[in-house]
Structures are given as structure tokens and as C-alpha cells.
Amino acid sequence: MRVSPCQASLGAAIGLNLLLLLVLYWRWPLRPVPPGSSCRPPRGAPGVTVLLREYEPLDNDVPGTARAFAPRHPVAVVTDAALYPPLPLPAGVTVLALRPAPERPPPLAQAERLVRTRHVALVPDGTRAAPGLLERMRAALEDGAGDARIAVAPVGTAPLRCLAVRLEAREWTVRYRHAPGAPGLCQAVEGSAVLLLRTRDLFALPFPLARPVTAALFIQAAFRGWRLRVLPAAFPLSRRLPLSPEAQWKARSGLETRRRRLMRELGIKREVLPDGRERWHGCGKDTARCFGTVHAGTPQYLLSGRWTPPCCLRALRETTRRVVSVLEASGIRYWLEGGSLLGAVRLRDIIPWDYDVDLGLYKEDVGKCRWLAAAAAGEAVEDEEGFLWEKAAEGEFYRVHYSRSNRLHVDLWPFYSRGGVMTKDTWLGHRQDVEFPERFLQPRVPLEFAGMTAMAPNSAREFLEFKFGAGAIENPEYPNPSVMRMGQE
Numbered sequence: 001m002r003v004s005p006c007q008a009s010l011g012a013a014i015g016l017n018l019l020l021l022l023v024l025y026w027r028w029p030l031r032p033v034p035p036g037s038s039c040r041p042p043r044g045a046p047g048v049t050v051l052l053r054e055y056e057p058l059d060n061d062v063p064g065t066a067r068a069f070a071p072r073h074p075v076a077v078v079t080d081a082a083l084y085p086p087l088p089l090p091a092g093v094t095v096l097a098l099r100p101a102p103e104r105p106p107p108l109a110q111a112e113r114l115v116r117t118r119h120v121a122l123v124p125d126g127t128r129a130a131p132g133l134l135e136r137m138r139a140a141l142e143d144g145a146g147d148a149r150i151a152v153a154p155v156g157t158a159p160l161r162c163l164a165v166r167l168e169a170r171e172w173t174v175r176y177r178h179a180p181g182a183p184g185l186c187q188a189v190e191g192s193a194v195l196l197l198r199t200r201d202l203f204a205l206p207f208p209l210a211r212p213v214t215a216a217l218f219i220q221a222a223f224r225g226w227r228l229r230v231l232p233a234a235f236p237l238s239r240r241l242p243l244s245p246e247a248q249w250k251a252r253s254g255l256e257t258r259r260r261r262l263m264r265e266l267g268i269k270r271e272v273l274p275d276g277r278e279r280w281h282g283c284g285k286d287t288a289r290c291f292g293t294v295h296a297g298t299p300q301y302l303l304s305g306r307w308t309p310p311c312c313l314r315a316l317r318e319t320t321r322r323v324v325s326v327l328e329a330s331g332i333r334y335w336l337e338g339g340s341l342l343g344a345v346r347l348r349d350i351i352p353w354d355y356d357v358d359l360g361l362y363k364e365d366v367g368k369c370r371w372l373a374a375a376a377a378g379e380a381v382e383d384e385e386g387f388l389w390e391k392a393a394e395g396e397f398y399r400v401h402y403s404r405s406n407r408l409h410v411d412l413w414p415f416y417s418r419g420g421v422m423t424k425d426t427w428l429g430h431r432q433d434v435e436f437p438e439r440f441l442q443p444r445v446p447l448e449f450a451g452m453t454a455m456a457p458n459s460a461r462e463f464l465e466f467k468f469g470a471g472a473i474e475n476p477e478y479p480n481p482s483v484m485r486m487g488q489e
């Protein structure tokens with residue numbers, strides 16, 4: 001049969017239109033948009049891609065777990081670098097390496113090419129499939145009741161415990177507590193679980209595939225107000241030989257390392273667990289301080305909308321306790337100065353965004369303390385508790401550091417009386433850094449501060465208003481209002 005050019009172009013036009021219709025149909029499928037989601041249609045094909053992210057590099061069950069879900073579901077093993085040692089994965093299972101490499105496209109761009117289904121399930125190592133359960137999780141997520149963004153089902157026989165999550169970002173803290181009251185809707189769960197969510201939601205997170213998977217997702221979800229819908233039905237856990245004690249230890253310490261790394265990324269320095277125990281992820285005696293050199297009187301954390309990390313406040317309190325007890329034992333006349341006195345009067349503690357503690361002392365008393373005498377002679381000395389006493393490089397004052405490596409410190413300012421006026425030799429140009437009448441120290445009075453009792457000038461209010469100006473106690477202000485004002489963060 002011969003085809004005329006006219007017939008050919010007509011045929012081409014019809015074909016093109018059909019193709020266009022097909023494309024339109026795929027982009028705007030005729031499905032109801034679930035309530036609670038945006039008006040944008042869900043991307044991707046129906047189905048659930050299984051992501052294996054949480055497993056040990058050596059003693060794992062990744063091939064067995066992959067076989068349990070493939071080929072019914074697309075399965076991808078997510079790894080940091082190339083999967084090593086190599087694993088005998090079933091055909092069709094893909095590997096997604098998250099570490100960027102110059103010769104490859106960005107890893108997450110690859111993830112969106114790899115995960116073509118509308119939903120993903122993050123499945124812990126050793127999980128076995130339960131017929132229809134992933135589909136039921138998807139239905140529970142999309143049925144609209146309760147506006148959940150993550151569906152959760154337990155793995156193994158232990159039931160999940162529902163948790164409420166409270167984020168205190170400014171204080172670098174996350175608090176968990178048991179929340180038995182909310183049937184099926186939680187903010188986090190305790191126990192091994194499969195998490196199912198919309199692919200679009202997962203990859204809209206700043207840390208979509210961070211580990212430990214559950215901790216990473218629950219904290220990011222809590223920041224967004226996402227809820228979890230918990231299903232009672234469980235996935236079976238494969239029966240495997242128990243790990244050797246060495247392998248168990250490796251698994252535990254690996255988890256610990258990953259948790260620390262995650263918390264650093266998320267800016268969490270303290271976790272308060274449901275039973276009241278605390279996990280600290282910030283600085284300690286043998287690490288550096290959490291923040292670098294303070295410029296313009298404003299520590300960097302203030303400019304990221306945060307206050308002093310809790311580990312730093314704790315270290316400052318500890319250093320203050322040490323310094324105050326040494327000064328008292330030596331008979332040195334000292335007193336709370338500047339922002340520290342302001343904190344003591346305002347809330348009996350260090351001001352929650354302050355970065356050091358300031359004490360004044362009588363210069364003539366310095367020789368009474370062996371650590372200060374050594375520091376005055378130009379030698380930095382570590383006392384028997386690991387605090388480092390030294391003369392400040394910046395001028396005529398002393399600094400006691402939390403440790404040699406962690407430079408959180410208490411500043412000691414030597415004053416002397418000149419005709420009834422307290423003065424000193426180094427001035428750093430702060431507003432409160434001025435001479436004052438000696439009568440404020442006659443006598444000194446005890447004041448609650450940071451969990452101890454420390455000495456303070458008498459008439460603290462008058463003293464503070466003399467130094468900082470009227471209303472200083474009632475109107476909190478950041479240390480350098482020209483850089484950052486209270487309430488305008």
C-alpha cells in the first residue's frame with residue numbers, strides 16, 4: 001500500500017497528539033489528592049521502593065533482606081561509599097552510594113532517578129516481608145485520617161512504644177517522653193521499625209538518608225510537625241546466629257559513632273531520654289570548645305539563632321565552682337562581675353547566651369593562691385583537676401580554662417582601691433567595664449549562682465545599674481546590641 005505525503009503528515013500529527021495525551025495523563029493522573037497534602041499531584045509511579053540503609057558493614061543480612069522484598073518491590077541498598085566488602089545481592093537490586101565523586105552526578109540526583117515509586121520504605125537489616133503490609137502502611141498514610149506523614153510498623157515481636165518529642169533548638173536539646181495517650185499517632189517510636197513515607201517528603205528533608213535512620217527522621221519530622229501513624233501488625237525478623245561478643249561491641253560502637261555524627265549535623269548536643277537519662281554530644285574536657293574565638297562580643301552561635309550549648313554552660317558552671325572554691329580556700333576577696341552578676345540577680349545562673357564567667361578580685365590578694373601566683377609569674381599551670389590557670393595574653397587579668405584543650409573560661413579581673421574607687425589596669429572597652437565605688441564591696445554578700453553560693457557586691461541592683469544603665473536587670477540584651485538585638489534575631 002502506498003502512502004501519500006498528505007496521509008503521512010496526518011498520521012504523524014495524530015501520533016504526536018496521542019503521545020502528548022499520554023504524557024499529560026502521566027503528569028496529571030486522575031486520582032483524588034489526599035487531604036493534608038499540597039495541590040501538587042504525587043510524583044512517581046504507584047508502588048513502594050524498599051531502601052536498606054541501616055546495617056553493619058560486616059555482619060549484616062542485606063542480601064537476605066533484599067531477597068525478602070525483591071522482585072515484588074524495587075530494592076536499593078544505600079551506602080556511604082562503594083559497598084564493601086561486596087555483597088551477593090539478588091538481580092535487580094540497585095546500590096546508591098551517597099559520597100559525592102567528581103565523575104558522578106550528585107548522589108541525591110541519582111536517588112531521585114533510582115526511586116521512581118511514589119512511596120519509599122526504610123527497612124532495617126534482617127527484616128522479612130509480611131504479605132500486603134507495605135501496602136497497608138501506604139493506605140494508612142494516604143487515607144487522610146490524622147494527617148500522618150510517616151507510617152510505622154514494628155519489626156520482630158516487641159511492640160513499639162509511642163514517644164512525644166520536644167525540640168529546644170535554641171538550647172541544642174531534644175527531649176523524648178513516653179506518650180501512651182495518643183492511639184496510633186506518635187512523634188517517634190522506641191523499637192525496631194519499618195518507616196514508610198512519600199518519596200517526595202523524604203527527599204525534601206535536608207538529611208533524607210542520614211543514620212541512625214529512625215533518630216534522623218524523627219527529629220526532622222518533629223521540626224516539621226509531622227506525625228507518625230503506627231500500625232500494630234509486625235514484620236517478621238529473620239532468625240540469625242547470635243553475633244559474637246566482638247561483633248556486638250563493634251555494632252554498638254558503630255551506632256554510637258553514627259549517632260554522634262548525626263547529632264552534630266542536626267545541631268543537637270543533648271538528648272533527654274524518656275527514662276530521664278541524658279546523652280551528651282557536645283564538648284568535654286578533652287575536646288575543643290564548641291565555638292571559636294568570639295568576635296565583636298558576639299559568639300557565632302548567636303548569629304545562627306542559638307544560645308550557649310548546654311555542654312558549654314555545664315563546663316562553665318564546673319569551672320566556676322572550681323575557681324570559687326579555690327579562691328575561698330585561699331582567702332581571696334572576689335566577687336561576681338559584669339554579665340555573671342547580672343545572671344545571678346536575674347536567674348541565679350549564667351545568662352543562657354553568655355560565653356564566659358567574670359569575677360573581680362582584690363589585686364593585692366593574688367599571691368594568696370598558688371595557681372594564680374604561678375600564673376602571675378608567667379607560667380600556665382594545670383591544677384590537679386585539669387583546669388588550666390594562666391595570665392591572659394590580652395592584658396592584666398587571669399583566665400581559668402575548663403581544660404588545656406577546651407578553652408571555656410572564667411576571667412579574673414584584679415582591681416585595687418584608689419581613694420575609695422575600685423580601678424584596674426586593663427580595660428576592654430565594654431560598657432560595664434568601668435571604675436566603681438569600693439563601698440559596693442564593703443561588705444560583699446553571698447548570692448546563689450550556677451548551683452553554688454558565690455560572693456557578690458552588696459546592693460547588686462544599684463551596682464548593675466551603675467555599670468549597665470537603668471533597667472539592666474529587667475531588659476535582657478545580647479552582649480553587643482549593635483550586632484544583634486534581643487527579639488530581632
Ligand code: ZN
Nearest residue numbers: 283290311312
Ligand atoms: Zn560545648
Ligand code: MG
Nearest residue numbers: 339356357358
Ligand atoms: Mg563575660
